[in-house]
Amino acid sequence: MMLKIENLHATVGDTEILxxxxxxxxxxxIHAIMGPNGAGKSTLAYALGGRPGYEVTAGSxxxxxxxxxxxxxxxxxxxxxxxxxxxxxxxxxxxxxxxxDPHERAAAGIFLGFQYPVEIPGVSNLQFxxxxxxxxxxARGEEALNGAEFIKLAKDKAALLKMDMDxxxxxxxxxxxxxxxxxxxMVQMGILDPQLAILDETxxxxxxxALRTVGSGINSIMRKPDKAVLLITHYQxxxxxxxxxxxxxxxxxxxVKTGGPELALQLENEGYEAIAEAA
Amino acid sequence: MSExxxxxxxxxxxxEMNAEAxxxxxxxxxxxxxxxxDIEQDFAPKGLNEDTVRFISDKKGEPxxxxxxxxxxxxxWEKMExxxxxxxxxxxxxxxxxxxxxxxxxxxKLGSLDEVDPEILRVYEKLGIPIExxxxxxxxxxxxxxxxxxxxxxxxVATTFRKELEDxxxxxxxxxxxxxxxxxxVRQYLGKVVPMHDNYFxxxxxxxxxxxxxxxxxxxxxxxxxxSTYFRINAENTGQFERTLIIAEEGSYxxxxxxxxxxxRDENQLHAAVVELVAMDDAEIKYSTVQNWYxxxxxxxxxxYNFVTKRGLCxxxxxxxxxxxxxxxxxVTWKYPxxxxxxxxxxxxxxxxxxxxxxxxxxxxxKMIHNxxxxxxxxxxxxxxxxxxxxxxxxxxxxxxxAENVRNFTQCDSLLLGDQSGAHTVPYIExxxxxxxxxHEATTSKISDDQMFYAxxxxxxxxxxxxxxxxxFAKEVLKELPMEFAVxxxxxxxxxxxxxxx
Numbered sequence: 048m049m050l051k052i053e054n055l056h057a058t059v060g061d062t063e064i065l066x067x068x069x070x071x072x073x074x075x076x077i078h079a080i081m082g083p084n085g086a087g088k089s090t091l092a093y094a095l096g097g098r099p100g101y102e103v104t105a106g107s108x109x110x111x112x113x114x115x116x117x118x119x120x121x122x123x124x125x126x127x128x129x130x131x132x133x134x135x136x137x138x139x140x141x142x143x144x145x146x147x148d149p150h151e152r153a154a155a156g157i158f159l160g161f162q163y164p165v166e167i168p169g170v171s172n173l174q175f176x177x178x179x180x181x182x183x184x185x186a187r188g189e190e191a192l193n194g195a196e197f198i199k200l201a202k203d204k205a206a207l208l209k210m211d212m213d214x215x216x217x218x219x220x221x222x223x224x225x226x227x228x229x230x231x232x233m234v235q236m237g238i239l240d241p242q243l244a245i246l247d248e249t250x251x252x253x254x255x256x257a258l259r260t261v262g263s264g265i266n267s268i269m270r271k272p273d274k275a276v277l278l279i280t281h282y283q284x285x286x287x288x289x290x291x292x293x294x295x296x297x298x299x300x301x302x303v304k305t306g307g308p309e310l311a312l313q314l315e316n317e318g319y320e321a322i323a324e325a326a
Numbered sequence: 327m328s329e330x331x332x333x334x335x336x337x338x339x340x341x342e343m344n345a346e347a348x349x350x351x352x353x354x355x356x357x358x359x360x361x362x363x364d365i366e367q368d369f370a371p372k373g374l375n376e377d378t379v380r381f382i383s384d385k386k387g388e389p390x391x392x393x394x395x396x397x398x399x400x401x402x403w404e405k406m407e408x409x410x411x412x413x414x415x416x417x418x419x420x421x422x423x424x425x426x427x428x429x430x431x432x433x434x435k436l437g438s439l440d441e442v443d444p445e446i447l448r449v450y451e452k453l454g455i456p457i458e459x460x461x462x463x464x465x466x467x468x469x470x471x472x473x474x475x476x477x478x479x480x481x482x483v484a485t486t487f488r489k490e491l492e493d494x495x496x497x498x499x500x501x502x503x504x505x506x507x508x509x510x511x512v513r514q515y516l517g518k519v520v521p522m523h524d525n526y527f528x529x530x531x532x533x534x535x536x537x538x539x540x541x542x543x544x545x546x547x548x549x550x551x552x553x554s555t556y557f558r559i560n561a562e563n564t565g566q567f568e569r570t571l572i573i574a575e576e577g578s579y580x581x582x583x584x585x586x587x588x589x590x591r592d593e594n595q596l597h598a599a600v601v602e603l604v605a606m607d608d609a610e611i612k613y614s615t616v617q618n619w620y621x622x623x624x625x626x627x628x629x630x631y632n633f634v635t636k637r638g639l640c641x642x643x644x645x646x647x648x649x650x651x652x653x654x655x656x657x658v659t660w661k662y663p664x665x666x667x668x669x670x671x672x673x674x675x676x677x678x679x680x681x682x683x684x685x686x687x688x689x690x691x692x693k694m695i696h697n698x699x700x701x702x703x704x705x706x707x708x709x710x711x712x713x714x715x716x717x718x719x720x721x722x723x724x725x726x727x728x729a730e731n732v733r734n735f736t737q738c739d740s741l742l743l744g745d746q747s748g749a750h751t752v753p754y755i756e757x758x759x760x761x762x763x764x765x766h767e768a769t770t771s772k773i774s775d776d777q778m779f780y781a782x783x784x785x786x787x788x789x790x791x792x793x794x795x796x797x798x799f800a801k802e803v804l805k806e807l808p809m810e811f812a813v814x815x816x817x818x819x820x821x822x823x824x825x826x827x828x
Contacts, residue, residue: 098779149782150791158783165780169798178794179784186785218798239784 049074049113049275050243055106056300057087057094064090066300067106072243074113077269077276079286079311082297083319088279089162091297092247096159097149108144112156112242113273153179154186156242158235160249164228167219172231173201175219176238183239204237208264225252233264244269245277250285262288283315298323373422376400379533382427386502386537389509399522399532406526412660412689413718413750419631424596426534426567494550496580497542501569504540511542515573519602519639519666527598527633527660531567535600538569543578543609552808554583568599574609576642581612583811595620597656598633607642607669612650614807616814619655621822626685626714629657636663637693640672640701648675649692650806652815654822657686662720664693667701667729674703677803679815681796681822682715682747691721691752696732696762705736708800710819711747712826718750725762732762740770741799743792743826793820 050072057065064087072078082088093101095108142155167175181191192200205212208230220228229249236244246265250258266289269276278291286294286308294310295302296319303323304310314322371378379400383393408419491498497508505512522532543549574580597619603611613636622629632655638647649663665674676692694703703723711717717740725732740749751768773795781791796819797804804812 096779096783098783099775148787149779150785150787153783153785161780161783163776165774165776167777167781167795167798169801170794175781175784175794178790179781179786182787182790183785235784 048072048109049111050277051107051109051111052095053107053109055091055094055108056104057090058102058104059090059100063104064300065094068297068301070295070302072275072277074242074275075272076292077278077289079278079280079291079294080297080302081280081294081311081314081319083323086297086319087300088297089247092159092245092277092279095144095152095157095245097144097147097152103145109141110144110152110155110157110243111139111141113139150182151186153239153241154183158239158241158244160229160232160236160244160246162248162251164220164223164232166221168221170219172215172217172219172234173198176201176215176235179235180239201234201238204234204268207237207267208234209260210234226254226257229253229261230257230264233261233268237264237268240268242273243275243277245279247279248281249278250280250282258285259288261285265289283311286311296322372425374400374424374426374534378426382534382536385427386505388502388505391509391513392505395517395522396533396535399529400534402523403526403529403533406523406529408526412720413716413752414658414660414687414689416631416658419596421530421596427536490550495544495547496549497540498553499540501535501538501540501571504571508540508542511573512540512571515571515602515604517602519604519637520600520635525635528600528635531569531598531600531635535567535569538599539571541570541572541580541582543572543574543580545575545606546577547575548578549580552581552583554585566595566597566599568601570599570601572601572603572611572613574603574605574611574645576607576609578606579610579612581614581808583614583616583808585616585618585811585814595630596633597630599635601634601636601663603636603638603647605638605640605642605645605647605669605672608644609642610646610648611638612648613638613663614811615649615651615653616807616811616818617651617653617655617659618818618822620657621655621682621686622657622684624684624713626657629686630655631658632656632661633658634661634663636661638663638665638674640665640667640669640674640698642669642672644671644673645669646673646675648673648677648806650675650677650803651679651690652800652803652807652811652818653678653680653688653690654818656688659686659688659690661688661690662692664695665703666695666697667703668697669701670698671700672698673701676703676705676707676721677806678707678719679710679800679803679819680708680717680719681710681819682712682717683822683824683826684713684715686713686715688716689718689720691719693722694724694734696723696725696729696734699728699730700732701729702733703735705734705738706802707736707738708803709738709740709749709751710743710796710799710823711740711749712743712823714746716748716750718752720752720754722754722756723764724755725757725759725764727758729759730761732759732764734762734764736764736766738766738768739799740768741796742770742772743823789820789824792823792826796820796823 048071052068052070055065055068056063080088090101094103144152147155177197184191201215202212205215210230220231223231232249249261253261262285265276290308294306294308296304376397379396383396520528523529541553572582603613605611619630619632640647647665651663653659663676667674674694680688680690682688691707692705705721707719709717709719719738723734738751742749749770753766755764757764773792777795778791781794786794797816804815807815
């Protein structure tokens, strides 16, 4: 099991937002969390990311990175330089996620796709991602990527997300449209190559074409036997592109109902309230 | 494709810088350059009086006119008072309790770099940063040429590439040598841009300046290499009083780099330099500084007092003077590199990053004096305040009555770290000609929790995240620096912010 959340309670300020949330995610699975505004969806994402101000008051979160396939000798060689799919240390060992600092959680393989990606003026996307990736690799005891290796990786991932390389040379999210910011999150995910992606309303504010691009990006980057995704969304439409294995309804800080993809359709038709009350 | 590869190489370099910067942060739990070299000193007696001035002049074997000039300045200085208009809280300085002159024991003339005092080479090594200069010093084939005139404890002890510069007609000397070898040139310009009576610290410098640099670029000559001088303050209680004079004749160009670090001392050290630049028709002078003098400890004990007067005169038509500074050091910084734009169509630029941490105080900025028609100036100031520090931008833009069609653009951005630091912007704008266009923009911001968490979630620890964000904030200025200086500047920003996070 990759992620095991048990009885998680979290407060923001004096308000308890998560009230005993439990959730289990295996490698190779895609989970969707849906729920009304204020149910605690973003709080769950931030609590898992370790954001200061989101205090976990009870419960546990155990994270077990999947064993990564060793690159095949010779065949993998040409790619290995630019690929981040090399073996990670501590593979298969469970870690107490709540004990780790945010950057340590990132290095362990957790990626947060932000609902509102943040601007960092004067720092190019390429510089930001290369420093981030190499900081993660260093923490995992892997070799840093040099400039040429990194640029190749970035180009591949940008092409996958139909992102212009010029965008990667611009300052992080500065002057980006809403859709560009979200695509940029996906490029970052592609480059950082996480084990578990927690995507917080990545579909909000996207037009149809951008939504398709993001959807195919999630599929191509994350739909793998050794990876998992936790999709936080309000809407069914992303789930038509990225079909979840499980759909959970989050209401008042707890998961009140779990089902297959059909649950999302039901939610779309009947609304959260009816489902949450029935549960 | 090839363009991207270039970009990647560039980014590779940047990455390496940042990795180095990170390492530096990791190990810099205390001030890294806190050491002093063991070289014999020949001190002037402690204290300041006419005898001190005579001692210095005599030590240097100066001509009579120079001594008289110094004495005149000293007598003037005695009647002056220390300025108190800056937003600085400066303890009383006892000028009688300091040494005003110290130099290494004279050595035989050096034939090559191999003969340079290993101690001095070690000093460079420890400073570590200017990679190109290191290569040059190490004799690496094909290294980009940077001439290094080492002002080591007040006296020039090594000058490289003198021959090549001489072939180009460039004069690059310690000012002491120039006074003896080119007395007419020095007399013509010394004190002409910064008058002897200009201010308390400049006048003091006139009386007791120890050494410094003289540069003369003849008509039409593009200086074949960047000129670089390293100042070190290396003796306890030795105030340093550098004097720099750069003259660029018609149509010439020179880029001058000044970089500094100082060893750790408990005693406060006084520093009062004067830099004068003169640019004739179509000449350009680019003057870059990275200043990293000891800022004092985390409780505000010790540190350099840095009172500098830097001024450039755009004398000729279409001349240009550009100041770029990265100020991370010193307990107190009082510094306003300025441009007097007399020549028609002349251009003045000021790019500044000033970072203060702990109990540092900086009051820095520029003066753009527009006297000529169609003169233009640009001011980009980035102030970063952390700890309990105070950081003030103070700038003057003045447009004279005869200066038609002047343009100025000023941008002052302040970044605050923590909730104990201060940032202040004090712009003075005096316009006496209605055709002028003056723009002033100012912002104050903090590193947001959003930015910090975003960067950390991508894998950067808190120190690396702050360093990245701060370097991004300062980028507009850092990109004005020559590459090797940009490396040093990035490191310094990271090192200087050590301990300001969390």
